[in-house]
Amino acid sequence: MEDYNALVGLWNKSGLPYKPKGRDRRDRIENELKGGSAVFFVALSENELAGSVFGTHDGRKGWINRLVVAPEFQRRGIARMLVDRVEEVLYELGIEIIACLIEDWNSNSMEVFERLEYKRHTDIVYFTKRKNTDV
Numbered sequence: 665m666e667d668y669n670a671l672v673g674l675w676n677k678s679g680l681p682y683k684p685k686g687r688d689r690r691d692r693i694e695n696e697l698k699g700g701s702a703v704f705f706v707a708l709s710e711n712e713l714a715g716s717v718f719g720t721h722d723g724r725k726g727w728i729n730r731l732v733v734a735p736e737f738q739r740r741g742i743a744r745m746l747v748d749r750v751e752e753v754l755y756e757l758g759i760e761i762i763a764c765l766i767e768d769w770n771s772n773s774m775e776v777f778e779r780l781e782y783k784r785h786t787d788i789v790y791f792t793k794r795k796n797t798d799v
């Protein structure tokens with residue numbers, strides 16, 4: 665959790681949308697980590713935060729969330745390393761399917777996940793029910 669403020673800075677700098685009043689709120693992330701179904705990895709260069717990822721699972725399916733690498737550290741294999749590490753942890757827990765949701769404007773991220781051997785599904789439409797727009 666000591667990386668939280670730096671992480672918010674990184675999300676801002678990298679143009680990654682996040683929900684500071686909702687699911688990305690400090691105490692929510694803290695609770696998720698305590699709950700044992702989430703892992704949070706950071707990539708550090710010296711002491712600088714270069715990237716991070718948040719992996720979760722619901723006992724059935726694993727999720728890659730909030731993958732981000734600072735612009736000056738991109739294209740050096742850091743995202744691949746972070747995703748590999750989350751996959752390793754999830755596979756150890758017996759999770760056999762790992763997914764991620766990518767917003768339709770984010771074609772860079774789609775290309776990255778394809779390079780990481782994730783299959784694109786165009787036949788699935790995402791439905792949610794939200795208590796409010798911040799979650």
Ligand SMILES: CC(C)(COP(=O)(O)OP(=O)(O)OC[C@H]1O[C@@H](n2cnc3c(N)ncnc32)[C@H](O)[C@@H]1OP(=O)(O)O)[C@@H](O)C(=O)NCCC(=O)NCCS
Nearest residue numbers: 680731732733738739740741742743744772773775776779
């Ligand atoms: C997506 C992101 C995390 C990738 O980080 P990165 O550290 O540059 O990625 P890597 O260097 O590990 O690259 C992984 C693979 O994707 C490829 N790749 C990276 N950026 C790419 C791009 N913009 N377009 C196409 N391919 C790309 C790399 O060549 C590599 O493939 P290879 O190993 O087969 O050569 C980074 O661009 C980012 O933070 N973007 C803004 C935040 C974001 O959109 N996050 C995703 C939310 S779903």
